[in-house]
Amino acid sequence: MTFLDEIRQIEKKWQKKWQEDQIFVGKIDNSRPKWFITLPYPYASGAFHLGHARTYNLGDVITRFKRQRGNNVLWPMAFHITGTPVLSVSWKIKNKDEKEWQKYRDYVSIYENNKKKIEETVATFEKPENVATYFANKIINDFLGMGFSIDDTKQFTTGDLEYNKFIEWQYGILNEKNLITKGSYPILWCVNDKNAVGEDDIKDGDVSKVEVNEFVGIKFELDNGSFLVAATLRPETIFGATNVWIHPDADYEEMQIDNELWIVSEEAAMKLKEQDHQIDSLRKLKGKELVNQEVVVPITSFKIPIYPATFVDTDHATGVVYSVPAHAPYDYAALADLQRDEETIEEYNLNRDRLGKIKPISLITVKGYGEFPAVELCEKLGVKSQKDREKLEEATQTIYKDEFYSGIMKENTGEFEGLEVEKAKDVVADKLRDNNLAAEIYETSREAFCRCGAQIIVAVLQEQYFLNYGDEKWKETAFKALNSMSIIPEKYRLTFENTFNWLDKRPCVRKRGLGTEFPLTKGEGWIIESLSDSVIYMAFYTVVQIIRENQIKPEQLKPELFDFVFLSKGSIEKVMESTAISEDSINAMKESFEYWYPNDFRHTAITHISNHLSFTIFHHVAIFPEKYWVKAFSLNENLINNGEAMSKSKGNVIPIAHIPEKYSVDLTRLHLASVATADSVLDWREAEVNYAQQRLKRFWEYATSVTSVENKEINLSFPSKILVSSVNSNLKKALDAMENYNVREFILNAFFTNLRSIDDFEKLAEHIPKEETEIVLRKVIEKMILVMSPVIPHLCEELNERMGNKQYISLVEIPDITVSEEDKSYALQAKYLANLQEDIEQVIKLVKSIPKKIHIYINAEWKNKLYDLAKRIFEDEAVNIGKIMVEAKQVSELSNYMKEVSDIAKLMTKNPSIFRIEMISSSLQKRAVDEYKEFLSRIFDGAEIIVHIEDQEVSYDPQNKARKSRPMKPALLLE
């Protein structure tokens, strides 16, 4: 059996045991500090992959660590199913959307081999609840299969009726506190379904995003008093309008709109009906009927003609365009076309003279362009006519950008002169609107179609409800909460602050998707938006189990119950009376909430900062008193696979369900948590996983070789002491790292560095009695498995059991580790010897001959004194030889060596870091070398090792090397 096969069995064995004994179920225990961690509940619309595993794995390592440091831990899990994705999946499955079917066949085949079964399962997804149930089950199993120490007894989904009641309560409070406001709001809309659409519902919506664009519809008055409405993204160019373009062959419509008469294209009329206007169609007309009429330009009051142009798209905005040939490439091209198009001039009987006199009107100065940017660019790109769409698009984009960011309004724009285009745009639009010369018109950013085939337009919803995150007091309190929270890593705090500042009104209800009905508009079909229903649900974990166990019905979950349980408002008698829930149940809920809350730690991926996590803070401060605000957010970056983002199309997605067989759980856990810091992108590379596997295997081999060794106290030899001390200080460093939730650092010290210490020790093993090496190894391994069990819990449980312990190591407390002076000294000695060995090796390499004798000259103790002196006086100032000399002269041990002192001082000026090292005394250096002599001799092919101390025991020094010795750096002579 291979190593991986062996540990895979072990992993399954322990997961089963943990489950059977329910060891991770959170229960109230007042004897220990509680610690309530949450990770966002998964959205159950598909299988989870390695990227998710990274986040949850980090959460588990931290959770297990906290648990083993004496905390009473609760880590529950629920599932998110509200919102549109699940619904959209069902819809597509039902409608036999082949792409979606294949996607879900792929998902199901992660868990299922039988083809027939796969088809059957996917077929059930035509019901949204089946999608959610199926994947919720799979995901929790995936998680348990990763050994995550989740309490799975407090599960719920956001579709549960009990949860809906909880959300209703929450929105009731938000409404009472006036944090919900009303207004109109533009959204993408399917004309067939009469419903809002999301990215999922739009054809190729995932490939090319569709956005809502806000146009300014400018009203050009006709002689008869009705308005020809031209839509633009650039209202500031109104001063350069030379004429209006109409598609001569297209259909237009005259209509009564909000007490005015407008003429727009037929398509536009249809769209405007959805944009919060009262509309009565009066008559249809062809574009050509308008040609040659005149209109009045708002603000300037110029009279300009209406001309025909075929580039006009009646399905885009209003189908009416005003021409600004100086700054709009299309307009310039169309004008040029028309001016030389005799046939059209004849056909519409255009006034040649007037047409010929139309010249571009420049109104914006832009860096890098002359008077007429559009003319310039058209010539540069070789635009021949208005049919050169591609070139014209490019030119339009370029000019739009350049003028937007660096354009300045010219003197012919009157009061707007000198304004930057970026600002003028809004100011001009405001002026037009204020004078009733313009209206908002919305259009999609590209032509888009719903999956049902119908066109997608922009509709304006009235009576839309918003969460008013812009509310000053709310924001202020949220900042207060943020400031008192831990953000881990701290560097993400700034992102939160930016998000807070930017947050404003946010629509919180929608007409589609699963979710809780909005309590303020019962019966109107408004659903609470699914990010807005997921912000304080951590509180629900604390009571859901009690609700279920006592068979409390959803309708009993009235607001006054939650008021009492969560906010201590009202009296229990009244709550009992109105809800008919028993006193015990109510008290149990209250006790549980008050015990577990607040949420001490919430860990997730950084993508949630700008929405979910920020909302969580906002809603907590709105609902709960300060003592229940979330205490800490911890974040991690994404995961990529061999340098590339994981994606279905690349076929490089690794599902969590495949991890145990493909790698092994503990191997994956170890590698995920140690290969990158939380705040950097983790690149999953097979070669590196392989390395982790080798190290894990090595650890396993060391560990299993000593599980049956009897643990008894013996006298330790020097190498054993070094091992024990370094492992101890490594573990101490590991625990310190965890104080800051630095998991990578933790594992590097607790595992990889320790393993290396053991490797080093093993090299010396043949000089040590076998019994001693085994006992020492066992002692060390025992400590390691305890500290490492949060990371590789399965292997540690197994080793723990093999060592004869009955208790789950996952529940054994990791004690504080102290590093004694002795430990420190051994660590320094070990380092000293390692450096010494390296130095010798280096010299050997250079001389390219094998020495018979190696003389080691250890420095005289006064040099240590000198280093100490320098350390003291030059803490943060430049090394000054004079000062050293003056100070040294006053120290009796140094005053005899002033010549040498000055030599070393020179060295110190050159390299001020040499004296900042940690040192051991020369006698300790000697002792260490003596202890190590035998081993040194062995690695250097039996060379004789002769130790000297400068000024004391120098029996042989033909090259006067002893003088060159420095603390921690003995001089060498090889012969």
Place this chain on the structure above:
RNA sequence: GCGGGGAUUGCCGAGUGGUCAAAGGCGCUGGACUUAGGAUCCAGUCUUUAGUAGUUCGGGAGUUCGACUCUCCCUCCCCGCACCA
């Protein structure tokens, strides 16, 4: 554009004021084991040298006794920008 993050030795990546020529991995070179190894283990991997010294951490300037680490400018790269989970 705004906001955030980043640029490290052949590659991937640690490191955030002094034991830094800079962890670890990969790759490469040599060795061990070997009549096989794409397996495993050991060693080496900027230049130079009896353990020294020199030049390096996107480019430029500055702060400091001292900078890969701090400040400013420049160049390039990545991510987010809302109603979507």
